[in-house]
Amino acid sequence: MANSPSGDSATDRIVRILETFTSDRTVQTVAQIGRRAGLPSATAYRQVGALVEAGLLERDEEQRVRLGMRLWELALRGSDALRLRQAALPSMERVQAEIREHTQLAVLEQDEALFLERLSHPQAGANITRIAGRLPLHASSSGLVLLAFSPRERQDHVLAAPLARVAPDTITDAATLRRTLAEVRRSGFVVAAGSIEAVSTGVAVPVRGADGEVIAALSVVLPREAPTDAAIAALLRAAREIRARLATSR
Protein backbone atom coordinates (compact mmCIF):
# COMPACT_ATOMS: atom_id res chain seq x y z
CA MET A 1 0.00 0.00 0.00
CA ALA A 2 1.27 3.41 -0.89
CA ASN A 3 2.13 5.72 1.98
CA SER A 4 1.63 9.46 2.12
CA PRO A 5 4.61 11.76 2.69
CA SER A 6 3.80 11.71 6.44
CA GLY A 7 4.19 7.93 6.42
CA ASP A 8 0.63 6.85 7.24
CA SER A 9 -1.22 4.39 5.05
CA ALA A 10 -4.50 4.78 3.19
CA THR A 11 -6.09 2.46 5.77
CA ASP A 12 -4.95 4.73 8.61
CA ARG A 13 -6.36 7.77 6.85
CA ILE A 14 -9.72 6.06 6.34
CA VAL A 15 -9.89 5.03 10.00
CA ARG A 16 -8.96 8.56 11.10
CA ILE A 17 -11.75 9.98 8.94
CA LEU A 18 -14.32 7.48 10.28
CA GLU A 19 -13.20 8.25 13.85
CA THR A 20 -14.20 11.91 13.47
CA PHE A 21 -17.88 10.84 13.43
CA THR A 22 -19.48 10.33 16.85
CA SER A 23 -22.99 10.17 18.28
CA ASP A 24 -22.76 13.91 18.95
CA ARG A 25 -21.27 14.67 15.52
CA THR A 26 -23.02 12.76 12.73
CA VAL A 27 -22.73 15.48 10.05
CA GLN A 28 -19.56 17.41 9.17
CA THR A 29 -18.08 19.50 6.38
CA VAL A 30 -15.02 18.12 4.58
CA ALA A 31 -12.95 20.91 6.14
CA GLN A 32 -14.04 19.85 9.64
CA ILE A 33 -13.30 16.21 8.87
CA GLY A 34 -9.85 17.10 7.57
CA ARG A 35 -9.05 19.24 10.61
CA ARG A 36 -10.28 16.63 13.10
CA ALA A 37 -8.48 13.79 11.28
CA GLY A 38 -5.28 15.80 11.06
CA LEU A 39 -5.17 15.56 7.26
CA PRO A 40 -3.98 18.20 4.77
CA SER A 41 -6.94 19.82 3.03
CA ALA A 42 -6.24 18.32 -0.41
CA THR A 43 -5.86 14.85 1.09
CA ALA A 44 -9.11 15.22 3.02
CA TYR A 45 -11.04 16.27 -0.10
CA ARG A 46 -9.59 13.45 -2.21
CA GLN A 47 -10.09 10.79 0.47
CA VAL A 48 -13.63 11.88 1.38
CA GLY A 49 -14.46 11.87 -2.34
CA ALA A 50 -13.24 8.29 -2.68
CA LEU A 51 -15.20 7.21 0.41
CA VAL A 52 -18.37 8.89 -0.89
CA GLU A 53 -17.90 7.14 -4.23
CA ALA A 54 -17.58 3.80 -2.41
CA GLY A 55 -20.73 4.56 -0.36
CA LEU A 56 -18.93 4.47 2.99
CA LEU A 57 -19.69 8.19 3.38
CA GLU A 58 -22.66 10.15 2.02
CA ARG A 59 -22.97 13.80 0.99
CA ASP A 60 -26.20 15.81 1.38
CA GLU A 61 -27.43 18.72 -0.76
CA GLU A 62 -25.36 21.20 1.26
CA GLN A 63 -22.24 19.08 0.66
CA ARG A 64 -22.10 18.07 4.30
CA VAL A 65 -20.88 14.55 4.93
CA ARG A 66 -22.26 11.72 7.06
CA LEU A 67 -21.55 8.00 7.47
CA GLY A 68 -23.08 5.96 4.67
CA MET A 69 -25.66 3.21 5.01
CA ARG A 70 -23.28 1.06 2.97
CA LEU A 71 -20.67 1.26 5.74
CA TRP A 72 -23.30 0.24 8.30
CA GLU A 73 -24.33 -2.65 6.04
CA LEU A 74 -20.79 -3.91 5.44
CA ALA A 75 -19.89 -3.64 9.13
CA LEU A 76 -22.95 -5.55 10.30
CA ARG A 77 -23.65 -8.08 7.58
CA GLY A 78 -20.80 -10.44 8.36
CA SER A 79 -20.18 -9.56 11.99
CA ASP A 80 -20.09 -11.74 15.08
CA ALA A 81 -21.49 -8.75 16.99
CA LEU A 82 -24.73 -9.09 15.04
CA ARG A 83 -24.99 -12.83 15.71
CA LEU A 84 -24.40 -12.35 19.45
CA ARG A 85 -26.83 -9.46 19.61
CA GLN A 86 -29.50 -11.47 17.76
CA ALA A 87 -29.08 -14.37 20.17
CA ALA A 88 -29.25 -12.01 23.16
CA LEU A 89 -32.12 -9.72 22.17
CA PRO A 90 -35.11 -11.94 23.10
CA SER A 91 -33.66 -12.57 26.57
CA MET A 92 -32.73 -8.92 26.99
CA GLU A 93 -36.32 -7.98 26.19
CA ARG A 94 -37.58 -10.34 28.89
CA VAL A 95 -35.13 -8.90 31.46
CA GLN A 96 -36.25 -5.40 30.58
CA ALA A 97 -39.95 -6.34 30.83
CA GLU A 98 -39.34 -7.90 34.26
CA ILE A 99 -36.92 -5.39 35.82
CA ARG A 100 -38.09 -2.27 33.96
CA GLU A 101 -34.63 -0.69 33.89
CA HIS A 102 -31.93 -0.21 31.24
CA THR A 103 -30.66 -3.59 30.01
CA GLN A 104 -27.38 -3.82 28.11
CA LEU A 105 -24.92 -6.16 26.43
CA ALA A 106 -21.18 -5.44 26.31
CA VAL A 107 -18.03 -7.09 24.97
CA LEU A 108 -14.36 -6.55 25.77
CA GLU A 109 -12.62 -4.40 23.14
CA GLN A 110 -9.18 -2.81 23.51
CA ASP A 111 -9.26 -2.70 27.34
CA GLU A 112 -12.74 -1.18 27.50
CA ALA A 113 -16.33 -2.44 27.66
CA LEU A 114 -17.94 -1.84 24.24
CA PHE A 115 -21.75 -1.81 24.34
CA LEU A 116 -23.43 -3.81 21.53
CA GLU A 117 -27.01 -3.28 22.60
CA ARG A 118 -29.00 -1.27 25.08
CA LEU A 119 -32.72 -1.45 25.75
CA SER A 120 -33.91 1.63 27.59
CA HIS A 121 -37.00 1.60 29.71
CA PRO A 122 -38.91 4.88 29.33
CA GLN A 123 -39.38 5.21 33.11
CA ALA A 124 -35.84 4.10 33.98
CA GLY A 125 -33.30 6.39 35.59
CA ALA A 126 -30.08 7.95 34.40
CA ASN A 127 -27.69 5.88 32.29
CA ILE A 128 -24.57 7.01 30.50
CA THR A 129 -24.27 3.95 28.24
CA ARG A 130 -24.75 4.27 24.46
CA ILE A 131 -24.79 1.59 21.78
CA ALA A 132 -21.28 1.50 20.28
CA GLY A 133 -20.15 3.51 23.28
CA ARG A 134 -17.44 2.41 25.71
CA LEU A 135 -16.91 2.42 29.46
CA PRO A 136 -13.76 1.70 31.50
CA LEU A 137 -13.38 -1.89 32.68
CA HIS A 138 -12.66 -1.11 36.35
CA ALA A 139 -15.59 1.30 36.77
CA SER A 140 -18.59 -0.31 35.03
CA SER A 141 -20.34 -3.48 36.21
CA SER A 142 -20.06 -4.93 32.68
CA GLY A 143 -16.36 -4.09 32.63
CA LEU A 144 -15.75 -5.77 36.00
CA VAL A 145 -17.34 -8.98 34.68
CA LEU A 146 -15.40 -8.85 31.41
CA LEU A 147 -12.15 -8.17 33.26
CA ALA A 148 -12.78 -10.89 35.89
CA PHE A 149 -13.05 -13.55 33.18
CA SER A 150 -10.29 -12.29 30.88
CA PRO A 151 -6.77 -13.76 30.71
CA ARG A 152 -4.36 -13.03 33.56
CA GLU A 153 -2.11 -10.88 31.34
CA ARG A 154 -4.93 -8.50 30.50
CA GLN A 155 -5.91 -8.21 34.16
CA ASP A 156 -2.30 -7.44 35.08
CA HIS A 157 -2.13 -4.86 32.31
CA VAL A 158 -5.30 -3.06 33.50
CA LEU A 159 -4.30 -3.32 37.17
CA ALA A 160 -0.87 -1.84 36.43
CA ALA A 161 -2.36 1.27 34.81
CA PRO A 162 -3.75 4.19 36.84
CA LEU A 163 -7.41 3.45 37.76
CA ALA A 164 -9.36 6.67 37.09
CA ARG A 165 -11.96 7.75 39.65
CA VAL A 166 -15.03 8.05 37.39
CA ALA A 167 -17.47 8.46 40.31
CA PRO A 168 -17.05 8.75 44.11
CA ASP A 169 -17.26 4.96 44.60
CA THR A 170 -15.11 3.79 41.66
CA ILE A 171 -12.55 1.20 42.75
CA THR A 172 -9.21 2.96 42.22
CA ASP A 173 -7.00 0.70 44.31
CA ALA A 174 -5.38 -2.25 42.51
CA ALA A 175 -5.50 -4.62 45.52
CA THR A 176 -9.22 -3.93 46.09
CA LEU A 177 -9.91 -4.40 42.39
CA ARG A 178 -8.05 -7.73 42.40
CA ARG A 179 -10.17 -8.93 45.34
CA THR A 180 -13.35 -7.76 43.60
CA LEU A 181 -12.45 -9.67 40.43
CA ALA A 182 -11.83 -12.86 42.41
CA GLU A 183 -15.21 -12.39 44.12
CA VAL A 184 -16.92 -11.95 40.69
CA ARG A 185 -15.38 -15.22 39.48
CA ARG A 186 -16.60 -16.97 42.65
CA SER A 187 -20.15 -15.59 42.71
CA GLY A 188 -20.79 -15.34 38.96
CA PHE A 189 -22.16 -11.78 39.14
CA VAL A 190 -21.20 -8.29 40.29
CA VAL A 191 -23.10 -5.51 42.04
CA ALA A 192 -21.28 -2.21 41.51
CA ALA A 193 -22.91 0.64 43.46
CA GLY A 194 -22.01 4.15 42.40
CA SER A 195 -18.86 3.08 40.62
CA ILE A 196 -19.63 4.85 37.33
CA GLU A 197 -22.44 7.22 38.39
CA ALA A 198 -23.17 8.16 42.00
CA VAL A 199 -26.95 7.72 41.51
CA SER A 200 -26.97 4.19 40.12
CA THR A 201 -25.95 0.60 40.77
CA GLY A 202 -24.85 -1.66 37.94
CA VAL A 203 -25.56 -5.39 38.15
CA ALA A 204 -23.82 -7.63 35.60
CA VAL A 205 -23.31 -11.32 34.82
CA PRO A 206 -21.06 -13.11 32.32
CA VAL A 207 -22.52 -14.47 29.05
CA ARG A 208 -20.80 -17.64 27.86
CA GLY A 209 -20.57 -18.84 24.28
CA ALA A 210 -21.37 -22.35 23.13
CA ASP A 211 -17.92 -23.55 24.21
CA GLY A 212 -18.21 -22.10 27.73
CA GLU A 213 -15.88 -19.14 27.28
CA VAL A 214 -17.09 -15.74 28.57
CA ILE A 215 -17.82 -13.64 25.48
CA ALA A 216 -19.94 -10.78 26.84
CA ALA A 217 -21.48 -9.19 29.93
CA LEU A 218 -25.20 -8.65 30.43
CA SER A 219 -26.18 -5.91 32.84
CA VAL A 220 -28.97 -3.73 34.21
CA VAL A 221 -28.65 -0.27 35.72
CA LEU A 222 -30.72 0.20 38.89
CA PRO A 223 -31.31 3.25 41.07
CA ARG A 224 -28.58 3.37 43.73
CA GLU A 225 -30.56 1.95 46.67
CA ALA A 226 -32.82 -0.49 44.77
CA PRO A 227 -32.84 -4.19 45.77
CA THR A 228 -30.74 -6.30 43.39
CA ASP A 229 -31.90 -9.91 43.89
CA ALA A 230 -34.54 -9.93 41.13
CA ALA A 231 -32.10 -8.37 38.66
CA ILE A 232 -29.37 -10.92 39.44
CA ALA A 233 -31.83 -13.81 38.99
CA ALA A 234 -33.22 -12.41 35.72
CA LEU A 235 -29.72 -11.80 34.32
CA LEU A 236 -28.45 -15.27 35.24
CA ARG A 237 -31.43 -16.90 33.55
CA ALA A 238 -31.01 -14.70 30.48
CA ALA A 239 -27.31 -15.59 30.21
CA ARG A 240 -28.19 -19.31 30.26
CA GLU A 241 -30.79 -18.75 27.51
CA ILE A 242 -28.34 -16.82 25.33
CA ARG A 243 -25.71 -19.55 25.66
CA ALA A 244 -28.28 -22.16 24.62
CA ARG A 245 -29.40 -20.01 21.68
CA LEU A 246 -25.80 -19.55 20.50
CA ALA A 247 -25.22 -23.31 20.72
CA THR A 248 -28.19 -24.10 18.47
CA SER A 249 -27.56 -21.26 15.98
CA ARG A 250 -24.08 -22.43 14.98
Next chain:
Amino acid sequence: MANSPSGDSATDRIVRILETFTSDRTVQTVAQIGRRAGLPSATAYRQVGALVEAGLLERDEEQRVRLGMRLWELALRGSDALRLRQAALPSMERVQAEIREHTQLAVLEQDEALFLERLSHPQAGANITRIAGRLPLHASSSGLVLLAFSPRERQDHVLAAPLARVAPDTITDAATLRRTLAEVRRSGFVVAAGSIEAVSTGVAVPVRGADGEVIAALSVVLPREAPTDAAIAALLRAAREIRARLATSR
Protein backbone atom coordinates in the same frame (compact mmCIF):
# COMPACT_ATOMS: atom_id res chain seq x y z
CA MET B 1 -4.51 8.36 -3.24
CA ALA B 2 -2.09 5.99 -4.85
CA ASN B 3 -3.55 3.51 -7.27
CA SER B 4 -2.46 -0.06 -7.78
CA PRO B 5 -1.22 -1.21 -11.20
CA SER B 6 -4.78 -2.39 -11.98
CA GLY B 7 -6.01 1.17 -11.42
CA ASP B 8 -8.22 0.68 -8.37
CA SER B 9 -7.76 2.79 -5.26
CA ALA B 10 -6.99 1.68 -1.71
CA THR B 11 -10.57 2.57 -0.80
CA ASP B 12 -11.91 0.26 -3.50
CA ARG B 13 -9.70 -2.57 -2.29
CA ILE B 14 -10.87 -2.13 1.30
CA VAL B 15 -14.53 -2.14 0.23
CA ARG B 16 -13.95 -5.25 -1.88
CA ILE B 17 -12.38 -7.01 1.10
CA LEU B 18 -15.22 -6.02 3.44
CA GLU B 19 -17.76 -7.17 0.83
CA THR B 20 -16.41 -10.74 0.96
CA PHE B 21 -17.88 -11.09 4.48
CA THR B 22 -21.56 -12.06 4.66
CA SER B 23 -23.93 -13.54 7.21
CA ASP B 24 -23.09 -16.98 5.82
CA ARG B 25 -19.35 -16.27 5.71
CA THR B 26 -18.10 -14.51 8.83
CA VAL B 27 -14.68 -16.20 8.98
CA GLN B 28 -12.24 -16.59 6.06
CA THR B 29 -8.58 -17.24 5.36
CA VAL B 30 -6.57 -14.46 3.73
CA ALA B 31 -6.32 -16.60 0.59
CA GLN B 32 -10.12 -16.90 0.42
CA ILE B 33 -10.53 -13.15 0.95
CA GLY B 34 -8.03 -12.41 -1.80
CA ARG B 35 -9.71 -14.78 -4.24
CA ARG B 36 -13.21 -13.48 -3.51
CA ALA B 37 -12.09 -9.84 -3.67
CA GLY B 38 -10.19 -10.44 -6.91
CA LEU B 39 -6.89 -9.25 -5.42
CA PRO B 40 -3.40 -10.61 -6.12
CA SER B 41 -2.16 -12.70 -3.19
CA ALA B 42 0.56 -10.26 -2.09
CA THR B 43 -1.91 -7.35 -2.17
CA ALA B 44 -4.45 -9.34 -0.16
CA TYR B 45 -1.90 -10.21 2.54
CA ARG B 46 -0.62 -6.64 2.79
CA GLN B 47 -4.08 -5.08 2.80
CA VAL B 48 -5.57 -7.55 5.30
CA GLY B 49 -2.55 -6.93 7.53
CA ALA B 50 -3.17 -3.19 7.46
CA LEU B 51 -6.87 -3.69 8.22
CA VAL B 52 -6.06 -6.02 11.12
CA GLU B 53 -3.61 -3.46 12.48
CA ALA B 54 -6.33 -0.78 12.29
CA GLY B 55 -8.79 -3.10 14.07
CA LEU B 56 -11.25 -3.20 11.16
CA LEU B 57 -10.50 -6.91 10.76
CA GLU B 58 -9.48 -9.42 13.45
CA ARG B 59 -7.35 -12.57 13.22
CA ASP B 60 -7.93 -15.62 15.43
CA GLU B 61 -5.37 -18.16 16.68
CA GLU B 62 -5.65 -20.14 13.43
CA GLN B 63 -4.94 -16.97 11.42
CA ARG B 64 -8.46 -16.90 10.09
CA VAL B 65 -9.92 -13.44 9.63
CA ARG B 66 -13.24 -11.91 10.69
CA LEU B 67 -14.73 -8.42 10.81
CA GLY B 68 -13.44 -6.46 13.79
CA MET B 69 -15.52 -4.98 16.60
CA ARG B 70 -13.76 -1.69 15.85
CA LEU B 71 -15.37 -1.60 12.38
CA TRP B 72 -18.78 -2.25 13.93
CA GLU B 73 -18.14 0.52 16.46
CA LEU B 74 -16.98 3.09 13.87
CA ALA B 75 -19.88 2.28 11.55
CA LEU B 76 -22.52 2.62 14.25
CA ARG B 77 -21.23 5.29 16.58
CA GLY B 78 -21.93 8.24 14.32
CA SER B 79 -24.62 6.79 12.11
CA ASP B 80 -28.11 8.01 11.32
CA ALA B 81 -29.13 4.34 11.07
CA LEU B 82 -28.51 3.95 14.79
CA ARG B 83 -30.53 7.06 15.64
CA LEU B 84 -33.48 5.92 13.50
CA ARG B 85 -33.32 2.41 14.90
CA GLN B 86 -33.20 3.72 18.48
CA ALA B 87 -36.24 5.89 17.85
CA ALA B 88 -38.09 2.99 16.22
CA LEU B 89 -37.25 0.12 18.59
CA PRO B 90 -39.77 0.83 21.41
CA SER B 91 -42.63 1.07 18.89
CA MET B 92 -41.40 -2.01 17.01
CA GLU B 93 -41.43 -3.94 20.28
CA ARG B 94 -45.04 -2.92 20.88
CA VAL B 95 -46.05 -3.97 17.34
CA GLN B 96 -44.35 -7.32 17.82
CA ALA B 97 -46.02 -7.86 21.22
CA GLU B 98 -49.41 -7.07 19.68
CA ILE B 99 -49.18 -8.84 16.32
CA ARG B 100 -46.75 -11.61 17.34
CA GLU B 101 -45.10 -11.78 13.92
CA HIS B 102 -41.76 -10.57 12.48
CA THR B 103 -41.53 -6.78 12.67
CA GLN B 104 -38.95 -4.95 10.61
CA LEU B 105 -37.57 -1.53 9.66
CA ALA B 106 -36.07 -0.82 6.21
CA VAL B 107 -34.54 2.14 4.38
CA LEU B 108 -33.95 2.77 0.69
CA GLU B 109 -30.34 2.10 -0.31
CA GLN B 110 -29.05 1.81 -3.87
CA ASP B 111 -32.42 0.73 -5.36
CA GLU B 112 -33.06 -1.92 -2.73
CA ALA B 113 -34.72 -2.12 0.68
CA LEU B 114 -31.97 -2.39 3.32
CA PHE B 115 -33.18 -3.80 6.65
CA LEU B 116 -31.94 -1.90 9.73
CA GLU B 117 -33.78 -3.94 12.32
CA ARG B 118 -35.82 -7.07 12.62
CA LEU B 119 -37.61 -8.41 15.69
CA SER B 120 -38.48 -12.06 15.26
CA HIS B 121 -41.29 -13.65 17.17
CA PRO B 122 -40.35 -17.21 18.21
CA GLN B 123 -43.69 -18.61 17.03
CA ALA B 124 -43.81 -16.57 13.81
CA GLY B 125 -43.65 -18.08 10.36
CA ALA B 126 -41.04 -18.05 7.62
CA ASN B 127 -39.22 -14.80 6.85
CA ILE B 128 -36.29 -14.26 4.53
CA THR B 129 -35.31 -10.85 5.92
CA ARG B 130 -32.02 -10.38 7.78
CA ILE B 131 -30.62 -7.32 9.54
CA ALA B 132 -28.27 -5.60 7.06
CA GLY B 133 -29.88 -7.77 4.37
CA ARG B 134 -31.56 -6.42 1.26
CA LEU B 135 -34.74 -7.13 -0.72
CA PRO B 136 -35.85 -5.85 -4.13
CA LEU B 137 -38.09 -2.77 -4.08
CA HIS B 138 -40.81 -4.11 -6.37
CA ALA B 139 -41.19 -7.44 -4.54
CA SER B 140 -41.13 -6.64 -0.80
CA SER B 141 -43.86 -4.71 1.05
CA SER B 142 -41.18 -2.43 2.56
CA GLY B 143 -39.72 -1.84 -0.89
CA LEU B 144 -43.11 -0.95 -2.37
CA VAL B 145 -43.60 1.70 0.34
CA LEU B 146 -40.08 3.09 -0.09
CA LEU B 147 -40.50 3.19 -3.88
CA ALA B 148 -43.98 4.77 -3.71
CA PHE B 149 -42.64 7.74 -1.74
CA SER B 150 -39.32 8.15 -3.57
CA PRO B 151 -38.62 10.77 -6.25
CA ARG B 152 -40.15 10.27 -9.69
CA GLU B 153 -36.73 9.69 -11.31
CA ARG B 154 -35.99 6.77 -9.05
CA GLN B 155 -39.40 5.25 -9.73
CA ASP B 156 -38.85 5.61 -13.48
CA HIS B 157 -35.43 4.02 -13.12
CA VAL B 158 -36.80 0.98 -11.26
CA LEU B 159 -39.81 0.67 -13.55
CA ALA B 160 -37.60 0.75 -16.63
CA ALA B 161 -35.49 -2.20 -15.42
CA PRO B 162 -36.65 -5.83 -15.70
CA LEU B 163 -38.83 -6.71 -12.67
CA ALA B 164 -37.66 -10.11 -11.46
CA ARG B 165 -40.30 -12.67 -10.44
CA VAL B 166 -39.12 -13.49 -6.89
CA ALA B 167 -42.30 -15.43 -6.00
CA PRO B 168 -45.42 -16.48 -7.96
CA ASP B 169 -47.27 -13.26 -7.06
CA THR B 170 -44.48 -10.74 -7.49
CA ILE B 171 -45.59 -7.75 -9.57
CA THR B 172 -43.49 -8.01 -12.73
CA ASP B 173 -45.49 -5.70 -14.98
CA ALA B 174 -44.48 -2.01 -14.97
CA ALA B 175 -48.03 -0.68 -15.51
CA THR B 176 -49.40 -2.76 -12.61
CA LEU B 177 -46.51 -1.67 -10.42
CA ARG B 178 -47.17 2.00 -11.25
CA ARG B 179 -50.85 1.59 -10.26
CA THR B 180 -49.83 -0.18 -7.04
CA LEU B 181 -47.45 2.65 -6.11
CA ALA B 182 -50.18 5.25 -6.68
CA GLU B 183 -52.52 3.20 -4.48
CA VAL B 184 -49.85 3.02 -1.72
CA ARG B 185 -49.49 6.83 -1.80
CA ARG B 186 -53.29 7.19 -1.54
CA SER B 187 -53.91 4.66 1.23
CA GLY B 188 -50.69 5.13 3.22
CA PHE B 189 -50.00 1.40 3.51
CA VAL B 190 -49.45 -1.68 1.35
CA VAL B 191 -50.56 -5.31 1.65
CA ALA B 192 -48.36 -7.50 -0.54
CA ALA B 193 -49.55 -11.11 -0.56
CA GLY B 194 -47.04 -13.69 -1.77
CA SER B 195 -44.92 -11.17 -3.62
CA ILE B 196 -41.62 -12.23 -2.02
CA GLU B 197 -42.54 -15.64 -0.53
CA ALA B 198 -45.59 -17.64 -1.56
CA VAL B 199 -46.47 -18.47 2.07
CA SER B 200 -46.51 -14.96 3.50
CA THR B 201 -48.09 -11.52 3.21
CA GLY B 202 -46.07 -8.40 3.91
CA VAL B 203 -47.81 -5.34 5.35
CA ALA B 204 -45.85 -2.07 5.38
CA VAL B 205 -46.34 1.63 6.13
CA PRO B 206 -44.10 4.66 5.58
CA VAL B 207 -42.16 6.16 8.50
CA ARG B 208 -41.72 9.93 8.24
CA GLY B 209 -38.92 11.96 9.77
CA ALA B 210 -39.41 15.11 11.79
CA ASP B 211 -39.75 17.19 8.60
CA GLY B 212 -42.43 14.91 7.07
CA GLU B 213 -40.25 13.19 4.50
CA VAL B 214 -40.56 9.38 4.21
CA ILE B 215 -37.30 7.99 5.59
CA ALA B 216 -38.10 4.32 6.22
CA ALA B 217 -40.71 1.56 5.95
CA LEU B 218 -42.07 -0.37 8.91
CA SER B 219 -43.51 -3.81 8.15
CA VAL B 220 -44.77 -7.08 9.54
CA VAL B 221 -44.75 -10.46 7.83
CA LEU B 222 -47.99 -12.41 8.28
CA PRO B 223 -49.01 -15.91 7.21
CA ARG B 224 -50.47 -15.68 3.69
CA GLU B 225 -54.18 -15.83 4.60
CA ALA B 226 -54.08 -13.98 7.95
CA PRO B 227 -56.28 -10.90 8.47
CA THR B 228 -54.32 -7.67 8.05
CA ASP B 229 -56.41 -4.96 9.77
CA ALA B 230 -54.78 -5.20 13.21
CA ALA B 231 -51.32 -5.13 11.66
CA ILE B 232 -52.11 -2.05 9.56
CA ALA B 233 -53.49 -0.21 12.60
CA ALA B 234 -50.52 -1.17 14.80
CA LEU B 235 -48.01 -0.11 12.11
CA LEU B 236 -49.69 3.24 11.47
CA ARG B 237 -49.69 4.05 15.17
CA ALA B 238 -46.05 2.97 15.49
CA ALA B 239 -45.03 5.16 12.54
CA ARG B 240 -46.66 8.19 14.22
CA GLU B 241 -44.83 7.44 17.48
CA ILE B 242 -41.46 7.11 15.71
CA ARG B 243 -41.94 10.43 13.92
CA ALA B 244 -42.74 12.11 17.26
CA ARG B 245 -39.71 10.51 18.88
CA LEU B 246 -37.43 11.66 16.05
CA ALA B 247 -38.81 15.20 16.37
CA THR B 248 -38.00 15.41 20.08
CA SER B 249 -34.59 13.69 19.83
CA ARG B 250 -33.11 16.25 17.43
